Amino acid sequence: MGRFERSVDKVFGWEELTALMSEGRQHPRHPWSKVFQALFLGPACQMRSLREIEAACRSGCLKRRVGPISNNTLVYAMQPQDPGELLVLGCAVARRLKRNGLLRSRWSRGYVVVAVDGLELFPSYVRCCPACRKRRVEVSGDGKRRWRWQYYHRVVLAVVVSGPFPVPLALRFQQPSESEAACAAALLEELVRYLGRRYFDIVVADALYFQRPFTRRLEHLGLKWVLTLKDNQPDLAETVERLCAGAPHGQQALGEEQLEYWYWPQLYWSATGRV
Numbered sequence: 001m002g003r004f005e006r007s008v009d010k011v012f013g014w015e016e017l018t019a020l021m022s023e024g025r026q027h028p029r030h031p032w033s034k035v036f037q038a039l040f041l042g043p044a045c046q047m048r049s050l051r052e053i054e055a056a057c058r059s060g061c062l063k064r065r066v067g068p069i070s071n072n073t074l075v076y077a078m079q080p081q082d083p084g085e086l087l088v089l090g091c092a093v094a095r096r097l098k099r100n101g102l103l104r105s106r107w108s109r110g111y112v113v114v115a116v117d118g119l120e121l122f123p124s125y126v127r128c129c130p131a132c133r134k135r136r137v138e139v140s141g142d143g144k145r146r147w148r149w150q151y152y153h154r155v156v157l158a159v160v161v162s163g164p165f166p167v168p169l170a171l172r173f174q175q176p177s178e179s180e181a182a183c184a185a186a187l188l189e190e191l192v193r194y195l196g197r198r199y200f201d202i203v204v205a206d207a208l209y210f211q212r213p214f215t216r217r218l219e220h221l222g223l224k225w226v227l228t229l230k231d232n233q234p235d236l237a238e239t240v241e242r243l244c245a246g247a248p249h250g251q252q253a254l255g256e257e258q259l260e261y262w263y264w265p266q267l268y269w270s271a272t273g274r275v
Contacts, residue, residue, distance in 0.1 A: 001065055004044065012096050017089055024080030030069055035077040038066045050074050087170055091194045094160070094169055098199065103163045107254050112200040113162035114169065114191075116184040116209070123152040133176050156184045158191060160200065169195075181214040189221065197222050207233075239267065 008014045023032045041062055042053035050071035056062040057069045097103055103112045122128070125148055132151040139148050154174040160167040172187040174180060188203065203223050207230035218225045229237050248260035 001041070001045075001061065005041075011100070012093055017092055021085050021089065022082065024082065025077065028077065030073055030077065032077060032081070034066060034069065035074060038062060038069055038074060039078075041065065087190075087194065090168075090170060091191075094167065094195065094199070097160075097163075097167060103160050103167065103200075105162050105164065107252075108162035108202075111162060111202050112160060113202045113204055114158050114188075114200045115161045115204045116156055116158050116188065117205065118154055118156050118174065118180040118184075118208075121153045121155060123150055125150055127151045131173065131176065133174070154180065154183075156180060156187050158184075158187055161204070181209045181211055184209065185214055185217040188218065188223070192221050202226060207231075236267075243267075 005014070018033070018036060021032060021036065025032075038053050038057055042050075042056065045056070045061060047053050047056060053062070053074065054069065054071040057066045098112065104110050127134070128151065131153070133154060134149050134151050136147050137150045138145055140146075155171045156174060157171045158169045160169060169191055170187060172183055172190070174183040184205065191199070201224060203218055204226045205228070207228045210227045210229060210233055215225055215227070229240060231237060243264060244262060246262075249263045250261050252259040252261070
């Protein structure tokens with residue numbers, strides 16, 4: 001454990017970075033520095049829950065390094081913390097990783113590629129906060145089927161995928177009246193503010209993001225985009241399928257796989273009325 005911490009501090013200046021984080025509580029029994037150590041070292045040791053971290057702090061590998069602390073304390077301590085400070089910390093680590101040349105690979109041709117995607121969290125039949133999203137779901141019980149309101153949260157994550165291992169950059173909670181694509185665009189705009197326009201080059205996403213408002217916001221940020229094309233754009237999909245029937249414009253070997261690509265700089269997109 002000590003060797004791991006010394007390595008992290010040497011590469012990232014970890015002790016100095018974490019010392020800049022403020023305490024969100026008044027007169028806490030366990031200071032934020034101790035709580036953050038538990039929250040950082042636990043996942044680093046592949047612990048999957050707060051209860052597992054609690055057990056390790058009480059009588060396991062974190063007993064000497066952190067000391068006894070309950071999972072309730074971990075939850076309570078996180079609630080008043082400023083998430084902006086965590087974003088600043090994460091961006092500092094991300095900048096160091098890029099300076100060390102760990103975000104590029106041969107297959108990405110030297111570009112830094114960021115993937116965005118949505119994830120659903122905490123589905124429940126009880127509303128937990130004003131930001132809960134809601135939907136009607138059909139449930140069965142006592143031989144009957146009925147409709148109930150279900151509450152849940154969604155987040156959009158941005159992860160660097162062009163390096164030898166994925167590097168999570170940040171996440172953003174999707175607001176009740178906000179689409180996933182709009183949430184992703186807002187997250188990328190925030191990352192550009194913190195990391196600069198030249199930090200990453202290309203954004204990849206699935207077919208849900210293949211809509212003009214999203215691509216327009218990416219182009220405004222100076223970012224290239226690669227989006228999956230499916231049935232949500234039937235006219236464009238039909239055109240691309242027809243054009244792909246011809247010989248590819250280029251090929252590239254990716255391990256045991258062979259990548260074929262076509263280049264059409266002026267492919268008409270009827271949803272926007274432009275090429």
